Amino acid sequence: MRLLVRFFGFLFAAGTVVFLVGVAAAAGLIWHFSKDLPDYSQLQDYEPPVMTRVHAADGQLLGEYAKERRLYLPIQAIPKLVVNAFLAAEDKNFYEHGGLDYTGMARAGLLYLQNIGSNRRPQGASTITQQVAKNFLLTNEVSFDRKIKEALLAMRIERTYSKDKILELYLNEIYLGLGAYGVAAASLVYFDKSVNELTVSEAAYLAALPKAPSTLHPVKNRDRAIERRNYVIDRLLENGWIKQADADKARKETLSVTGRGGHAHIFAGEYFAEEVRRDILERYGEKKLYEGGLSVRTTLDPKLQVMARKTMTNGLINFDEVRGWRGATNKIDISGDWGVKLAEVKSLSDISPWRMAVVLDVSDQSARIGFQPGRELGGAVSKDRQTGLVSMDGVRWAKPAAGPTRGKTPTAVSQVLSPGDVIYVDPLLNKDGSTVDGQFRLRQYPEVSGAMVAMDPNTGRVLAMVGGFSFDQSQFNRATQAYRQPGSSFKPLVYSAAMDNGYTPSTVVVDAPIEIDQGTGGNVWRPENYSTGKYYGPVTLRNALQRSLNTVTVRLAQDVGMPLIGEYAKRFGVYDELPNYLSYALGAGETTVMRMVTAYSMFANGGRRVKSTLIDRIQDRYGRTIFKHDQRECRGCDAPEGWKNQPEPQLIDRREQVMDPMTAYQITSMMEGVVQGGTATILREVGKPIAGKTGTTNDEKDAWFVGFSPDVVIGIYVGYDRPRNLGARATGGALAAPIAKDFMKLALADKPAVPFKVPAGIKLIRVDAKTGMRASPGDGGRTILEAFKPGTAPPDNYSVIGVADADGRSQQISPDTDRTFMRPGTGGLY
Numbered sequence: 001m002r003l004l005v006r007f008f009g010f011l012f013a014a015g016t017v018v019f020l021v022g023v024a025a026a027a028g029l030i031w032h033f034s035k036d037l038p039d040y041s042q043l044q045d046y047e048p049p050v051m052t053r054v055h056a057a058d059g060q061l062l063g064e065y066a067k068e069r070r071l072y073l074p075i076q077a078i079p080k081l082v083v084n085a086f087l088a089a090e091d092k093n094f095y096e097h098g099g100l101d102y103t104g105m106a107r108a109g110l111l112y113l114q115n116i117g118s119n120r121r122p123q124g125a126s127t128i129t130q131q132v133a134k135n136f137l138l139t140n141e142v143s144f145d146r147k148i149k150e151a152l153l154a155m156r157i158e159r160t161y162s163k164d165k166i167l168e169l170y171l172n173e174i175y176l177g178l179g180a181y182g183v184a185a186a187s188l189v190y191f192d193k194s195v196n197e198l199t200v201s202e203a204a205y206l207a208a209l210p211k212a213p214s215t216l217h218p219v220k221n222r223d224r225a226i227e228r229r230n231y232v233i234d235r236l237l238e239n240g241w242i243k244q245a246d247a248d249k250a251r252k253e254t255l256s257v258t259g260r261g262g263h264a265h266i267f268a269g270e271y272f273a274e275e276v277r278r279d280i281l282e283r284y285g286e287k288k289l290y291e292g293g294l295s296v297r298t299t300l301d302p303k304l305q306v307m308a309r310k311t312m313t314n315g316l317i318n319f320d321e322v323r324g325w326r327g328a329t330n331k332i333d334i335s336g337d338w339g340v341k342l343a344e345v346k347s348l349s350d351i352s353p354w355r356m357a358v359v360l361d362v363s364d365q366s367a368r369i370g371f372q373p374g375r376e377l378g379g380a381v382s383k384d385r386q387t388g389l390v391s392m393d394g395v396r397w398a399k400p401a402a403g404p405t406r407g408k409t410p411t412a413v414s415q416v417l418s419p420g421d422v423i424y425v426d427p428l429l430n431k432d433g434s435t436v437d438g439q440f441r442l443r444q445y446p447e448v449s450g451a452m453v454a455m456d457p458n459t460g461r462v463l464a465m466v467g468g469f470s471f472d473q474s475q476f477n478r479a480t481q482a483y484r485q486p487g488s489s490f491k492p493l494v495y496s497a498a499m500d501n502g503y504t505p506s507t508v509v510v511d512a513p514i515e516i517d518q519g520t521g522g523n524v525w526r527p528e529n530y531s532t533g534k535y536y537g538p539v540t541l542r543n544a545l546q547r548s549l550n551t552v553t554v555r556l557a558q559d560v561g562m563p564l565i566g567e568y569a570k571r572f573g574v575y576d577e578l579p580n581y582l583s584y585a586l587g588a589g590e591t592t593v594m595r596m597v598t599a600y601s602m603f604a605n606g607g608r609r610v611k612s613t614l615i616d617r618i619q620d621r622y623g624r625t626i627f628k629h630d631q632r633e634c635r636g637c638d639a640p641e642g643w644k645n646q647p648e649p650q651l652i653d654r655r656e657q658v659m660d661p662m663t664a665y666q667i668t669s670m671m672e673g674v675v676q677g678g679t680a681t682i683l684r685e686v687g688k689p690i691a692g693k694t695g696t697t698n699d700e701k702d703a704w705f706v707g708f709s710p711d712v713v714i715g716i717y718v719g720y721d722r723p724r725n726l727g728a729r730a731t732g733g734a735l736a737a738p739i740a741k742d743f744m745k746l747a748l749a750d751k752p753a754v755p756f757k758v759p760a761g762i763k764l765i766r767v768d769a770k771t772g773m774r775a776s777p778g779d780g781g782r783t784i785l786e787a788f789k790p791g792t793a794p795p796d797n798y799s800v801i802g803v804a805d806a807d808g809r810s811q812q813i814s815p816d817t818d819r820t821f822m823r824p825g826t827g828g829l830y
Helices: 002-034 040-045 080-090 102-114 128-137 144-160 163-173 182-191 200-211 222-238 244-252 270-284 286-291 302-322 338-343 487-499 541-547 550-560 562-571 582-586 593-604 661-677 681-686 732-747
Strands: 052-055 061-065 295-298 355-362 366-371 387-391 421-429 435-443 449-455 462-466 508-511 537-540 615-619 625-628 633-635 650-652 691-696 703-708 713-719 763-768 783-788 799-804 810-812
Touching: 052 270, 052 286, 061 270, 080 128, 080 163, 080 200, 080 222, 128 144, 128 163, 163 182, 182 200, 200 222, 200 244, 222 244, 270 286, 270 295, 270 462, 270 615, 302 449, 302 462, 302 713, 302 732, 338 355, 338 366, 355 387, 387 421, 449 593, 449 732, 487 541, 487 550, 487 562, 487 582, 487 593, 487 661, 487 691, 487 703, 487 732, 508 541, 508 550, 537 541, 541 550, 541 661, 550 562, 550 582, 562 582, 593 661, 593 691, 593 703, 593 713, 661 681, 661 691, 661 783, 681 732, 691 732, 703 732, 713 732
Parallel strands: 052 295, 387 435, 508 799
Antiparallel strands: 052 061, 295 615, 355 366, 355 421, 366 387, 421 435, 449 462, 449 713, 508 537, 615 625, 633 650, 691 703, 703 713, 763 783, 799 810
C-alpha cells in the first residue's frame, strides 16, 4: 500500500513538474512570439485604400479610379443578409468565441497529421478575427510561426475591439476577385448593385469567394462557383438565417453577373472623365487619386454632353463622307469560324450605335454581314453569331476617295464591299427616322477631327466637352491639349481693346489693300480679306466684324497698338504672351478651344473674370469639402429658422472686372450682328438671341466658331490632327457654325428667348446701319440701335481711320465719296 502511495506520489510530482515545465515552455513560447508582434492598435486608425468616385452634376456616376477597387462601409450600412452570409461561410460562431475556434483548430490539426507527405496545403481553421490579423498585420506565409502569431494577435484584437468593429474591418478589406476589395466594391463589380440590393443568391456567392476567388470565377469555373454558393445557402438555412422557401429559390437562380469596368459610366463622357482624372492627379497626387476615397462632383450636364457628342460627331462624319469611301478598316479570312477571327480585331467601343462587322458574301444588290461577337466575363468569345444586310441604300454615299472611279456614285454594293472586309455599320433609317428592319448603313470613322466645349458663362462651369471623334481611338483631348490658330474668332479681343479705349461700334476704318513692312530682312506682308480682291472702303467696326474684314482689323491693331492687344489677350487667358506682330491680330497665334470659350464667357457675363472648371466640389473620404470652385459669398442663404420675411439672399461676387460691362455689351451686340447678317447667319435658325464669331485660318486648315446665348457659351474647331487643307471654302461659317447651330437648337429648345442684358449707362441710339452716323427720320429700314457709352455718340461726319491727309491726320470724307482703292505708293485711298 505504501509503495502504491509512493508510486502515485511520484506520478503526481512528475506530472506537476511536467505541467510546470509545459506552462513555462508555453509562456516562453508566447513571450518569444510576442516580442515581434506588430502593433495591432493601428487598426483603430486604419484607413484602407478606397477608390475615388467621380459624379456628374446630377449625381450620375461618371468614373471610378483605384488600384484596389474598394468602397468602405461602416458595419451599420451593411445589410444583415450580407453579414450572415459571410458568417455562415467563414465563421458561424464569430459572436461567441474569443478569437480562436478550438474545435476547428483540433480538426485542422488532425487533418494535417493525416495529410503528412501528401503536399496538400494545411487547412487553416482561421476565424474572422484571425483573418483580420493576417490580412492587416501579417503575411500569407504558410508556417507554424505565422499561425501562432495570428492566434496571439487574434486574442489581443478581441480584447481591444468590439465584434462589430472587427467584422467591419474584415468585410471592407477582404479580396473578392476581379480587382474588388470589400463587399461594397464586389457588389458593384459582379452585379452592378449596391449591397442593399443583393438577393440571397448573390450575397451567398460573394460570401463564397474569400476561400478562392480565382477558382470560383463565375464564368471560367461556373459549376464550382454554383456549388460553393449553394453550400453557403445551405449554411444560412441551417443556422436559421433564411427560410426554406428563400433557400430553394436562391439555389434555382442562375449565377448571372454583370461585369463593370473602370471607364466612364456616362456615354460620351470619356474625354471629360479623363480630364477630371488628370486634374485630380495634378492637385493631390497619385496616392490620393487612387487610394484617397475622394468624392468628386463635376460640372458635367449629361444631357448636354450627349447633345454635344451627337452634333459634333455628326458634323465630322458628314464632312468626311462627302470626301468619299477610303476602304475597309481591315481584312480577315472568313473561312471557318469568322466570329473568333473578328473578335480579335480591335474595335472602337464608344461609337454606339455603330458596330463592327465582316462582309460574309456580296452581290450587286446587297452584302450579308456578320457582327463582331462580344466577350464573356472570363474573356471567352461569345458563341452568338448575328448577321444583317447592307443594301444599296446603305452604300450610296460611298464614292471612292481614290482610284480611277474616284468621286463616282456606286451603282452596285459589290463595287464598294467584298468578302472579308471589316467595316463599321449602324442601323439604316427611313425618312421618318425609324429603322429598316435587318438593314444597315456603311460607316467609316472620319479622318478629320475637332473639339467642342460648352460652358456656363457666369461661373466657368464646363457643361459638356467633346475632345475628338472617339476616346477609344485617341485619348488626345483636342479641347484642352490641341493648340490651334483661332483665326478670325480672335478678332473680338482686338475690337474689345479698341472699345475700352475710346472707339465705338460706329468708328469707321478703311477696308482696302495694305502693305506692312516687317523690318530689316523681312518680307512685305500684304494681308487680304478672305474673299481675295474684294474690299468695301470705309466701314464701321460693326460691319467690319460682321464681314470679318482682315485689312480693317490690321489697321485697327496698328492704331490701338499690339502691346495693348497682347495685354487683353493675356487678361482674357487666350495667350500667355502675344508677340507684337500684326498678324497675331488675325488669330495667327495658337490656343485651345477651352481658352477661347473661357474668354468669350467674359463677353457674355458682362466682363467678369471667369476661370474654367470641370469640378464643382471635392470631398475626402469623411465627407469634408476640400475644394469648392464657386467662391462667391451668399449672404442670407443660411437661414436655420426658415423663412421669416427676411431680406432675399444676396450673392456677393468679388471676382475681378476684366472689362468694362458696357464694352462687353458693345462687343456682344456686334457679334449678334455676325449671326444676324454676317459669317454665321446659319445660327439664325436657332431662333434665340445668339452672338458669336467664326474663324478660318490660312489655307483652310482650321475652321472655328465661338459664340454664346445668355446661358451657355460654345466653342468648336474642326481640323485634321496633322494640319492640312480642309478643302475649298472650308470656312468656320461652313463647317463649325452648322455644328454649333445643331447643338444650340437642342440645348436651347426648352429655353425662353431671353435677350442679352443691357448694362446700366449704355445709350441705345438709332444709327444708319451702313455709315454708323446718327439716323435721319427718313432713313427707314437702314437703321439699327447702336450701343454707346456715356460721353460717346454717333459721328456727325465721316472720319476714317486709314485715310490720312498730308499732315497724317484721318480725313473726313463723305460716305458717298467715289472709292478707288490702290496699293500704297500709287496714289488714291488705301
